[in-house]
Amino acid sequence: MLTLHVASRFKRSYKKMPAHIKESFGAKIDSFKEFPFDSKVGTHKLRGNLTDYYAFCLRDGYRVLFEFEDGNNVLLVNIGSHDDYSKWAE
Numbered sequence: 001m002l003t004l005h006v007a008s009r010f011k012r013s014y015k016k017m018p019a020h021i022k023e024s025f026g027a028k029i030d031s032f033k034e035f036p037f038d039s040k041v042g043t044h045k046l047r048g049n050l051t052d053y054y055a056f057c058l059r060d061g062y063r064v065l066f067e068f069e070d071g072n073n074v075l076l077v078n079i080g081s082h083d084d085y086s087k088w089a090e
Contacts, residue, residue, distance in 0.1 A: 001033050001072065002032070002034075002072050002073070003072055003074070004029075004033065004074050004075075005069070005073060006076045007075055007076060007077050007078070009078050010076045010077055010078050010079055013078050014079050017062070017079060017080075020059065020060070021058055021059065021062050021079075024058040024062070025058055025064065025079065028041060028056070028058060036056075041056050041057075043056045044056075046085075050065070050085065050088060052067060053065050053067050053077065054066055054068070058079075061082045061083075062079065062080065062081055062082075063079070063080065063081070063082055063085075064076060064078075064079050065077045065078040065079070065085075065088055
């Protein structure tokens with residue numbers, strides 16, 4: 001099982017998310033911790049300026065940006081819409 005660490009940027013973005021996105025995150029995070037590459041989670045490697053990161057899908061086009069630190073440690077970096085990827089790359 002993965003151990004999650006949360007970046008301050010993720011915490012700030014999460015607070016701004018609509019309630020239904022927070023619910024989607026809550027429903028999916030346990031599955032992610034247990035089986036991060038299960039097809040139901042939708043984990044995928046990013047490209048371009050975000051090549052060091054991965055993301056998994058929530059509902060309505062929202063994503064969780066994360067990176068594998070070492071072993072079973074994962075850092076949740078940010079959460080937002082797919083359109084936010086361009087902001088995250090800066």
